[in-house]
Amino acid sequence: MSRVTQTKVRPAGGLAPLEGRGHRVAARTRSGQWAAWAFLAPVAVYLLVFYAYPLYRNVELSLRNYTVRSFVQGDAPFTGFANYVKIFGDATFGPALWHTVVFTVVSLAFQFGIGLALAVFFSRNFRLSATLRALFLVPWLLPLIVSASTWSWMLNSDSGVINVVLGAFGIDPVNWLTSPDWSLWSVTIANIWIGIPFNLVVLYSGLQGISPAIYEAAALDGAGGWQRFWKVTFPLLRPVSAITLLLGLVYTLKVFDLIWIMTKGGPSGSSTTFATWSYRLGFGNLVPSFGPGAAVGNLLIVMALIFGLIYIRVQRRQAHT
């Protein structure tokens, strides 16, 4: 997802490379190739028109000096990397980069930690465990706008339930969404909540893959529960953990809806990430600056693709071993 944005589980991503080993070698006849490509043609055309072309337009946007008028007429002057120079020199660049890093790292650390703890907990099958595990999926399936607006109201300074609960412990009300000190933490908390189910599901299935015999052997050798976790579960889970974290990283980098709906990147830019900055440049102002917006977007794409390629590499390697 998107959604998690878009932290959305893509189970097939983990499966597809595994397939194909079972293929029987069929003769690649000429007519067979025609038929094969006739079936592939729709998706090939689709990828060219609805993926490649928008991405090309985006690169083109970032290399020209577009105004609203030239956007419609299409005669914007070519300015090379001027838009990129402009965003690197922009006062928003440093903070946006920092916020993106903090948001991503803190989200991932907590999503993964809590997800792993819950996965271990749920792997001791107890009464109702399957049902409760299914219920944990709810935050992940809800439309982001629903989660974001619910959290907005819960974090409301005056009437929000979070401040009421904190007040019961004698903590003064916090201006979660309206104070520059707290806005980034607020959206991070909401994002952690949304990402926990994904981590839980993937790590749980990873735990299922560990043979109970190994635990029995460890128990016979006198390993306690805590030791069993750190010496057996954690190392054996490392491949699945790598996949979970990398995929989570790619999806957290693109989170936009949540932040935009809760804080619009504010107040005064205190929760602006690359994704919301790009949107604000392109769509958020009365006078759009498409060029710089597209340039920020392309930086984001490069970041996502670097980690995406690492993910695919790690996954391929695991599929082959």
Next chain:
Amino acid sequence: MRYWKTAIGLVLTGVMLFPVYWMINVSFTRETDMRKSPPSWFPVNGTLEGYRAVLDQQLPYLGASLVVGLGTVALTLLVSAPAAYSLAKLRPRGGGVLSFVLLIAQMIPGIIMAMGFYAIFLSTGVLNTIPGLIVADSTLAVPFAVLIFTAFMSGIPEELLQAARTDGAGTFRTFWSIVLPVSRNSIITVSLFAFLWAWSDFVFASTLDQGGDHQPITLGIYHYIGNNNQQWNAIMATAVIASVPATILLIIAQRYVAAGVTAGAVKD
């Protein structure tokens, strides 16, 4: 001892789902109690005025979302099922490259696609139209759909297809009468997810349909928050209704997601 764990599990689930409960609770809260301190923990003096407001104001948005969702499902299936059949069974030259491109395509942030689409839609005149939004939303689902279908169709026994060929069925006939019916469960899985993602989409809706006559429910909620931020029961009531497809998915897909991922469903 075993009930201990169930008790802890119930508490954890309760904490996790508290925001969902709170959304439902607020949706029934009276306007006058909204800023009461402390808030009512249960909707004791519940009201339906929030839901009445939804019926009055949000039905067109819900209708648009339904059309967009169904359109996205149709387009996604149309493009991805034949491609997956080819990748899984027909061994096209260059198929590996295409699978790789699809894997990469999933990772492109939606906001970047939105900007490219905006430029294209503006010049072709499909900006602020439902078909334009359907096309954009389908990009969320097509790579996922091809990968799921390919994984599933690879599990269809070669003997089954061979038998069809022996009976004189061509490639298309085999696809239409054998492969598609056998893949029913994965079709349901893909459809449910494609619908849910289109239904939940905010990025494309807010960039490509901001000035449209027919706007989806995500924009309905967004305008609500922007315009009358006093009427939180109506906002939360809309949110509750917007969550219905997700709930249905959770109940039905429990079975079909598992069925789609484990390719053992060939039996039926």
